[in-house]
Amino acid sequence: MSDESDQPADPEPDRNISGGTTGGGTAATFDPATADTRAERVVDRLGERYWQKTYGGQDAFTCLVRTILSQNTSDKASQPAHDALIDRYGHSSSRADLAAALAHAEQSQLAETISSAGLYNQKSAMLIDAAEWVCDEFGSADEFDRFVTDETPDTVRETLLDVRGVGPKTADCVLLFAGGRGGVFPVDTHVHRIYRRMGIAPPEADHEEVRTVLEAEVPAAKCGFGHTATIQFGREFCTARKPACLEDPEACPMADICEQVGVYPETGEVVDPADAPT
Template sequence: MPDEPAENVSGGTDGGGVEARFATGSPDTRAEAVVDALGGLYWQKAYGGREAFPCLVRTILSQNTSDTASQPAFDALLERYDGGEDPRSSGNRPEADDSRTQSGDGGDLAATLAAADRETLADTIASAGLYNQKSRVIVEAAEEIVADFGGAAAFHDFVREGDPSEVRDRLLDIHGVGPKTADCVLLFAGGRDGVFPVDTHVHRIARRMGLAPPDADHEGVREALEASVPSEKCGFGHTATIQFGREYCTARKPACLDGPEACPLYELCDRVGVDANEKVVVDPAKW
């Protein structure tokens, strides 16, 4: 079974939780059967243990770009503002008691970024794209976290220990933080079960496979998946679906165009928006 790539938002084997095994005998829903199949193809993991504020920053950097492009920006940000310490190296276990988000000189990363020069920060994270916008979002989020929580440590405690719905609502109140970013923080930092973040891969694949209505928006897909996938399987369901989207179920040329044998999930898929005979692929909402 392959390792989860380090370029994923979860951090792969360096910080993305721990391997786990979940019951896969008789799935109650087709969505669960899909997640079980993905778990066999890729990984089954229990997530958690990431520091909340770096996780938030890392996910903001991933917006509208690939993980392979945003990871160098995150590494560069840590090197400049956090003494080069990668928070992926602390607390791989979902139950880990992390040492809190501090910079190499003993300072608070949120406070450091709240006081950062935006042009310098933008230059630092340039590889992530949309760097002017993202630098503004990061600085403003840091300012808000320092003002409302006192710093990254208390924010981390809130994410880990607060009521999940309240934590999600509070994250969504931060300018520039959308549902996917909030859910990634809940999953990878909070270690919360029942959270299935929806990015472009998950949105496309869930509708293409018939696991969500073809015209569902990102929130509609999230609600459909969280209602039909056991809570403990939602985390790796998210990351494994992304990997499946990269390797097999791409936007323009899904593997099924080459025949049933080309896709390991062919029998579980409705292929909404895919006409293999005509080699036509459209958004499921337009099918």
């Protein structure tokens, strides 16, 4: 019999439910042969390659904090900052206490606490502003959580975008990971690069234009998985400087459906798709 310590901390579920069991989502089936669009075929192939997970159910304010900390940095850098913040300010199980604690935090102390995340002076000010906004507008983090879960996605998104430090990707991550909303495909640097490089979105498209394309061409139940799996694909295969196809076209599982915009195996050159000659 194996020891409990040998068991994975995050066991792989056997199916994908992008909205979560309580977030309105439905189980998604990944079959590239039946995909209606090239974008859906990409996500279906990712669904066959990567493990599948559920979305929704995270506390909205904690998710907002975590996403702000992750801006312009890696998970490796932002996770210690998140842990340190929770250790210092999340001194009870009450989510409202964290919002209230950050609303009254001394900025220099908060900046020191989250220093591993980078841009800590800017992010500490954003976190304090966000916490004050939650307390003033909703009264508590619990009420903010209900707003994110119950209001229409467009209303939640527009409201969040009025908060300092909250851009489209942050708002969409809160909708996806806290609200469990189907049809939300957050666009980070990996997603922005990959779908333009593949030729699915125009090479000069900004983050919002890429999001519009993906949310129109990928079924709602697959959008959440598409976001997280594309990030994993970007880290393993379609990196910014050395995509797998640069040295071996067969090394990439998407080679046959990718237009390689801005990637030139003949010369070894890689440029942003927007800079690729037309």
